[in-house]
Every structure is written in structure tokens, then in C-alpha cells.
Amino acid sequence: MNAPDPTNVYDVVGGMFEQLAAAAARHRTEKERIRKERRSTPEARRRRSDAAHQGWESRRAREKAERDADARKERHYPTGPTCDGMDTHPVAGEIFCALDPDHNGDCDDMNGLTWPAP
Numbered sequence: 001m002n003a004p005d006p007t008n009v010y011d012v013v014g015g016m017f018e019q020l021a022a023a024a025a026r027h028r029t030e031k032e033r034i035r036k037e038r039r040s041t042p043e044a045r046r047r048r049s050d051a052a053h054q055g056w057e058s059r060r061a062r063e064k065a066e067r068d069a070d071a072r073k074e075r076h077y078p079t080g081p082t083c084d085g086m087d088t089h090p091v092a093g094e095i096f097c098a099l100d101p102d103h104n105g106d107c108d109d110m111n112g113l114t115w116p117a118p
Contacts, residue, residue, distance in 0.1 A: 072111055083107055087115040 038044060085097035085107035097107035097117075106114045 083117070085115070085118050087113075089113060 081101050083097035083099050083101050083103060087095050087107065089095050092109075092111075092113065095109045095111075095113055095115075097103075098110040099108055103117075105117065107117050108114045
């Protein structure tokens with residue numbers, strides 16, 4: 001690189017921009033080097049591995065919860081005659097018993113809500 005001519009303003013400004021570009025390139029290279037070093041430590045690898053395992057465990061738990069919810073939905077709709085028991089719930093509104101008409105004990109809507117039989 002030639003030294004800028006101090007009498008030519010464009011050469012001075014151009015030289016400053018060249019120096020700025022070179023400094024930015026050095027900074028980017030140094031930053032990438034530091035990042036690679038930090039990511040390759042055993043602690044960082046272990047953290048990434050633990051996070052991946054935790055993510056898979058969360059996914060498996062979520063999928064199991066969805067399967068259980070689907071199973072409850074299938075169970076919710078009875079195919080034959082049902083009990084005439086009905087109850088009101090502050091969140092679910094009116095809920096109906098999904099058990100056989102001659103069941104013994106509490107009524108159940110098959111979604112986890114139970115109440116005393118009428």
C-alpha cells in the first residue's frame with residue numbers, strides 16, 4: 001500500500017477507509033478464531049450435548065402428552081346409552097357422564113372430571 005499524499009484529500013480519506021477495512025477484516029478473523037476455540041472446548045461440547053438430550057426428552061414428553069390426549073378424546077365419545085348425570089363446571093361448562101346407565105359410584109366425563117351420581 002502506498003502512503004497517501006497529504007495534499008490530496010481523497011487519498012487521505014481513501015487511505016483511512018482502506019485501514020478501516022483492514023482492521024475490520026482482522027477483527028472478524030480474530031472473532032471467528034475465538035468463537036471456534038470457545039465452541040471446541042469440552043465444556044461447550046458437553047453443554048451442547050446436554051441441551052440436545054434435554055430437547056429430545058421434551059419432544060418425547062410432548063408427543064406422549066399428545067398421544068394421551070388423543071386417547072382421551074377417543075374415549076370421550078361413548079357408543080351406547082349413557083348415564084343421565086350432568087354437572088356444571090366453572091371452566092368446562094355443562095359436562096355429561098360418559099359411563100353406562102347402570103354404573104355404580106361417581107359419574108365421570110372420561111376427561112378427568114368426576115362428580116357424585118344423582
